[in-house]
Amino acid sequence: MTESTAQPGTESADGPAAGIDAGIDAEVLALAGRLFEAARTGDTGLLTAYVDAGTPANLTNDRGDSLLMLAAYHGHAATVTALLERGAEPDRANDRGQTPLAGAVFKGATEVVDALLAHGADPYAGMPSALDAARMFGKDDLVARLTAR
Template identity: 65%
Template sequence: MAAEDAREDAALELAQRLFDAAREGHTDTLTRYVSAGVPATMTNASGDSLLMLAAYHGHADTVGVLLEAGAEPDSLNDRGQTPLAGAVFKGYRDVVAALVAAGADPDAGTPTARASAEYFGKLDMLELLG
């Protein structure tokens, strides 16, 4: 039983390191792990995907790697938010452009990316959303 607990603890520790890597934009680290088989769609206890964390923290290169590895551009977290809405809210033009290019729906989630841009008067974001 102790060996099983140790493996579980190691897996949880690795997951936390990967979520931190997405949040901090450690693209090389995530590239290595995703290439080795870690799902690009992995989510934390709040439903935030690696993509959501990278997008919300403005890491366009990391977003690109995760999208190429199969991350879902319209994945919703437990609050119904999408990576695109988070990037619009934060004003990360390069992240928004990458998500839109990958087919992210500006009308998915609650609030939608489009609604966020309109509410906060981010006309430049509205232009990117099309």
Template identity: 65%
Template sequence: MSKPSEHPGQPASSSTAPQEAVDLAHALFDLARRGDTNRLAAYVDAGAPADLTDPHGNTLLMLAAYHGHAGLVRDLAARGADVDRLNDRGQSPLAGAIFKGEEEVVVVLLEHGADPDAGMPTARQTAQMFGRPDLLEVPTASESDDT
């Protein structure tokens, strides 16, 4: 008997899941990396887990954030994806976006309540390491509306 996945929403290994399900999961991760918001949203709306994780614990939102797809990050967060879900290395989507210098993604994550102190290293520490503390100081849409 095979061991169940350690991550809820993670596709089971090919020994326990039909190959079609494994192939679909891989396709969803590719959609997240490419930023294909409409197609990925349709799958999530049809029942694919918003917090689906790959074998390394990266969620769809993490992959979208890391690849700079702010619109997809916004869409997944609106569909219930956890903006603070850490991968197996303890990294948050916010820290990944800061590492990549994705300012628009950082703004979206902060608008959806991402914690700059989640994970290891935290997003705050990542910003300091890369000399980009300004990324955490960007105004969110609600703050810029007040001016």
């Protein structure tokens, strides 16, 4: 991951979630957009209410970024924990092969890294893996966290 490549959650609007028909009702798409924005901004209450009501915890946008990926990349540990507790997959990679853990490492979000590791995230999953990203960017403190399992 580098600053010059597209990162999870950097798009201005989300396209249809994976598996949603292109002709889907505009209200459903607007709701999905609000949920992805809630993940980016750490609106745990909104996300948990919708997931508890039946929204898939692993909902993804048109780039394969899950709610968990967006929350992790933007440093929202409480939101990450809430999604994990509701069944979000900690190692679910986006379309670029990036995992939530690698995104959190890239951003230096230590609390998010700890939450993901506590819920079984694999430091070796993805491309680059979280461990590779920590080494690549000289984040020795995170290398130590990732290898202390």
